[in-house]
Amino acid sequence: MAEPIIVFDKLNKWYGNNFHVLRDIDLSVALGERIVICGPSGSGKSTLIRCINRLEEHQEGRLVVDGVELTDDVKAVDDVRKKVGMVFQQFNLFPHLTVLENLTLSPMWVGKMPKKEAEAKAMAQLERVRIAEQAQKYPLQLSGGQQQRVAIARALCLTPKIMLFDEPTSALDPEMIKEVLDVMVEMADQGITMLCVTHEMGFAKAVANRVIFMDQGQIVEQNTPTEFFNNPQNERSKDFLSKILGH
Amino acid sequence: MAMNENTAQTFQPIAARKAPTATEGPIAWIRINLFGDWTTALMTLLVGAVLLWILPQVLSWAVFRAAWAPDYEACRVDGVGACWGVVAEKYRIIVLGRYPFEEQWRPVVATSLLLFMLVGSCTRAFWKLWVLPAWAVALVIYFTLMYGNLLGLEKVETDRWGGLPLTILLASLSMMLAFPIAMVVALGRRSNLPAIRTVCTVYVELVRGVPLISVLFMASFMFPLFMPVGFSIDVLVRVIIGITLFAAAYMAEVIRGGLQAIPKGQIEAAATLGLSYWQTQRKIVLPQALAMVVPSIMNNFISLFKDTSLVTIVSLYELTGALSLALNSDANWRPFKIEGYIFIALIYFIFCFSMSRYSIWVEKQANKGRAR
Numbered sequence: 251m252a253e254p255i256i257v258f259d260k261l262n263k264w265y266g267n268n269f270h271v272l273r274d275i276d277l278s279v280a281l282g283e284r285i286v287i288c289g290p291s292g293s294g295k296s297t298l299i300r301c302i303n304r305l306e307e308h309q310e311g312r313l314v315v316d317g318v319e320l321t322d323d324v325k326a327v328d329d330v331r332k333k334v335g336m337v338f339q340q341f342n343l344f345p346h347l348t349v350l351e352n353l354t355l356s357p358m359w360v361g362k363m364p365k366k367e368a369e370a371k372a373m374a375q376l377e378r379v380r381i382a383e384q385a386q387k388y389p390l391q392l393s394g395g396q397q398q399r400v401a402i403a404r405a406l407c408l409t410p411k412i413m414l415f416d417e418p419t420s421a422l423d424p425e426m427i428k429e430v431l432d433v434m435v436e437m438a439d440q441g442i443t444m445l446c447v448t449h450e451m452g453f454a455k456a457v458a459n460r461v462i463f464m465d466q467g468q469i470v471e472q473n474t475p476t477e478f479f480n481n482p483q484n485e486r487s488k489d490f491l492s493k494i495l496g497h
Numbered sequence: 498m499a500m501n502e503n504t505a506q507t508f509q510p511i512a513a514r515k516a517p518t519a520t521e522g523p524i525a526w527i528r529i530n531l532f533g534d535w536t537t538a539l540m541t542l543l544v545g546a547v548l549l550w551i552l553p554q555v556l557s558w559a560v561f562r563a564a565w566a567p568d569y570e571a572c573r574v575d576g577v578g579a580c581w582g583v584v585a586e587k588y589r590i591i592v593l594g595r596y597p598f599e600e601q602w603r604p605v606v607a608t609s610l611l612l613f614m615l616v617g618s619c620t621r622a623f624w625k626l627w628v629l630p631a632w633a634v635a636l637v638i639y640f641t642l643m644y645g646n647l648l649g650l651e652k653v654e655t656d657r658w659g660g661l662p663l664t665i666l667l668a669s670l671s672m673m674l675a676f677p678i679a680m681v682v683a684l685g686r687r688s689n690l691p692a693i694r695t696v697c698t699v700y701v702e703l704v705r706g707v708p709l710i711s712v713l714f715m716a717s718f719m720f721p722l723f724m725p726v727g728f729s730i731d732v733l734v735r736v737i738i739g740i741t742l743f744a745a746a747y748m749a750e751v752i753r754g755g756l757q758a759i760p761k762g763q764i765e766a767a768a769t770l771g772l773s774y775w776q777t778q779r780k781i782v783l784p785q786a787l788a789m790v791v792p793s794i795m796n797n798f799i800s801l802f803k804d805t806s807l808v809t810i811v812s813l814y815e816l817t818g819a820l821s822l823a824l825n826s827d828a829n830w831r832p833f834k835i836e837g838y839i840f841i842a843l844i845y846f847i848f849c850f851s852m853s854r855y856s857i858w859v860e861k862q863a864n865k866g867r868a869r
Contacts, residue, residue, distance in 0.1 A: 305765055331771050342766035346784050355780060356770035388865075408770065 253317070254278040255412065255443055256302060261311035263297060263467075271297050272308065273467040281411075284444045286454040286475075289464035290490065295447045298464070299414045302445070303334045316411060332360075335405030339417040341397045343389040343404070349376070350385040353404050361408070368407075375403040379433050395426025399433055406437075413437065415446040451495065455479065463487050569829040583824070583833040584840045590823040591841065594659015594814045600651060604662040607642040610635055615669055619855055639666075655733040656812065659822075661844065663815040667805040671740040672798050678741070679748035684778060686753055697749070704746035710807050712739045717811035736808055744801050751793040755786030788863035795856035799849045816841050 256279035263272040271294050279285060287295045300306040301313060304320055304327045313320045315330045344352050353372035357363040363371075376382040379399040389397055398418055405413060415434070419427040431453050438444060438457045448454070454461050455475050462472040463484075471484045479495070482488045519525040531541040562578030564571045567586035571577070584591075593601050614635045617623045643662075646652035658666070685697035704712070716739035721729055759782050767777040787794075809818035820837050824830055 303769055305768065328771065331769060334769070336766075336769040338762060338766065340760075340762050342760075342762040344763065344766070344781055344785075346788065356772065359776055359780065360771040360773075404770070 252281060255281045255316050256445075257312070257314045258298075258301075259312040259314075261301065261308050261313055263294075263301065263306065263308045263310075271467050272301070275311070275467075275469060277462070277469065279443065279445065282441050282443055283459050284438050284457055285446070285460045285462060286458040287445065287447045287462045287464060288449065288451070288454070288490075289470075292466075293464040294467040295464050296416050299336075299416060299445050299447055302412070302414060303331050303336055305336075332408065333411045334414060335408060335410035335412070336414040336416065337398070337401050337405055337418045339420050341389070341394075341401045341421070343397055343401055345389050348386050348388055349381075349392070349400050352389065352400065353407050356404075357407055372403075372407055375406050376400075378406070378436075379403045380429075393426060394422045395429045398422060398426075398430045402430070402433055402437075410442075412443045412445070415444065415448065417447050417449070419448065419450060449494065451479070463490065465490070569833075572833060579836050579839075580833040581836055583830050583836050587823040587827075587830060587837070588840075590660075591816070591820050591837065592660045592844075594663060594819040595657045595822070596659060596662075597651070597653060597657070600645070600653060603642045603645070603650070603653075604658070604660070607639045608662040608665055610642075611639055611665060611669065655731050658733070659814040660819045661816050663808075663813060664802070664805050667737060667740060667808065667815065668798075668802040670737050671744050671801060671805075674737075674741045675745035675748055675801075676794075678745040679752055680783065682745060682749035683752035683756060686749070687756060700742075701746045701749055704743055705750075709740070709743050709804055710810055712743050713807055713811055715739070732811060732813065736811060736813060740801070740805065740808075743804075744797065748794060748797050751790050751797060752786060754793070755790035756782060758789055759785055788860075791860045791863055792856060795852060795859070799852050802848060802852070803845060816844065 256277070258275045258277040261272055261275040262270070265271050275298065287298065289295050297306055301308050301320070302315060307322075308320075316333050318326050318329050320326060320330060343349075344355070347355065350369060350372055353375060354365070354368040357368040357371060358365060361368075373382060373385065376385055379402055381396055381399050381403070384392055384396060384400070389400065392400065402418075418434070419430050422430065427450065431450060434444070434446070434453065435457055444457075446453070446458075458475050460472055461475050461478040463470045463478070463482075463486075465486055471478065471482065471487045473481075473483070478487070479491065482491055520529070530537075532538040558578040560578075562576065563581055564574075564577050564579070565581050565585065567582045569580075569582065569586075572580035572582055589598075589601065593604055596604055614632060618628060618632075641647055642650070643658060644653060644655070682697045682700065685693045686701070688694050688697075713736060716735045717732060720735055724730070763781055763785070764777060767781045772780070805815055806817035808815055809821070814822050820834075820841055824834055824837055
């Protein structure tokens with residue numbers, strides 16, 4: 251079996267002295283795997299994926315991403331961030347730059363790519379998410395769904411091995427959720443490793459290899475989607491599913 | 498059903514008419530803005546009454562009964578209004594200070610060059626790389642012209658520089674030097690490294706704790722006490738350093754306010770894209786923060802332009818100091834200080850108002866991305 255691309259080994263994190271936000275996390279993610287993480291709010295789902303690109307630091311345990319262990323070493327962190335892309339709930343596009351400039355910023359300034367090449371790559375990504383005609387607009391002139399698709403394209407411009415999604419559709423109108431989920435399904439079909447924190451269970455059923463249910467900083471249950479939704483093993487999972495699948 | 502009768506009706510456009518009550522044009526403007534409702538109409542009449550009472554008196558004093566000739570006897574005649582003769586007589590000292598009379602073409606030329614560079618740097622045409630060497634050359638020419646001692650020009654010590662050229666020199670040099678210092682200090686106050694953060698905080702709090710006049714006083718009189726005997730820095734340099742450090746502290750706080758307003762998500766997104774700290778500040782954070790605080794920064798610049806009048810305490814006679822110099826020493830013209838002050842107030846107003854208007858233009862340019 252191939253080396254897993256992400257390994258959490260007894261990872262523990264605290265906010266301050268008392269709030270134990272991640273407890274004894276043991277998780278292995280294989281290359282090309284698509285994982286959906288669900289759970290109640292405050293369960294540590296976002297914190298978990300934010301540890302992967304060192305937006306959050308862990309105090310105990312090990313975290314290895316693509317062979318690089320994440321520590322305070324700046325070089326290691328930079329190395330990992332080049333391979334991991336992230337899409338945020340609030341899009342976090344740069345409002346003072348056009349869509350195209352948002353995409354070419356990192357390839358040109360970090361990857362030292364010449365402008366023409368960066369713009370060509372950017373346009374290719376914009377076409378992939380079906381938003382190429384908005385390239386010269388400013389983010390605030392676009393709808394929420396369009397902005398999130400630009401954010402996905404921006405992350406893809408760096409050709410990451412791993413894509414992290416932190417509740418990508420939670421800030422969107424119901425009508426726009428579909429256009430973003432469609433893009434994510436397409437990406438999944440192309441073999442990229444994805445970790446997605448979301449409440450969209452339909453997406454989990456369609457695309458995920460594995461569903462992880464978290465509560466109070468722990469992984470409570472993980473299983474394939476069909477098994478998890480139809481046959482939850484843990485009381486807590488049953489409780490959670492009954493609430494969210496009810497309506 | 499016989500629906501296939503030719504029921505297609507031809508489109509009959511309604512002829513366009515004029516609006517029933519005008520909302521554009523001067524008469525409409527007066528009607529809407531001055532007499533729109535009862536309160537507004539009352540205010541218009543009140544203000545109109547006050548103006549009608551004040552304006553004729555002011556105009557009578559300032560224009561119709563004024564004496565324009567540089568003749569102080571004519572000014573003391575009973576019933577004469579403003580004495581603009583004081584300006585006609587003293588304008589060279591007021592505007593150019595104690596600079597030697599025959600050499601006064603030099604500050605005029607030098608300041609015109611400086612103003613040209615300043616105004617030019619405000620326009621997009623100058624926002625290119627060649628501007629920096631151009632500024633270096635312009636400053637060399639400026640100081641050569643003003644100080645002299647080269648190319649056959651007579652030497653003029655810095656304590657004789659004065660009037661409007663000195664005001665413009667102090668204000669513009671301080672602004673240009675203070676701004677980058679302010680950016681660094683603002684970033685330093687938000688740094689994670691305790692040493693940098695402490696140094697920047699101490700600097701800002703110390704400078705903000707004292708009035709500018711005491712900073713100038715310390716720069717001018719106390720600083721030389723700490724210097725080895727015989728080693729002295731030119732008073733103008735000390736004053737510029739003092740004003741610059743003063744202005745930089747206030748601007749640093751303004752910029753820090755802007756930095757605080759940038760959502761954390763922007764920095765996180767930049768981090769996930771692999772941008773370094775300085776790349777993030779330069780390309781993401783500072784452009785947005787500075788665009789937000791343009792009105793406050795221009796406010797600081799405008800204040801700074803007028804704060805230069807405090808250098809009188811160190812015997813440098815810029816515009817306001819030169820006026821006192823011109824009138825205090827001349828008993829004949831001393832009673833007509835008001836006209837002198839109105840004259841320099843007008844000069845200050847022209848510069849400050851131009852800066853205000855420019856500020857509005859900059860705000861529009863900086864916020865293009867937000868316009869929907």
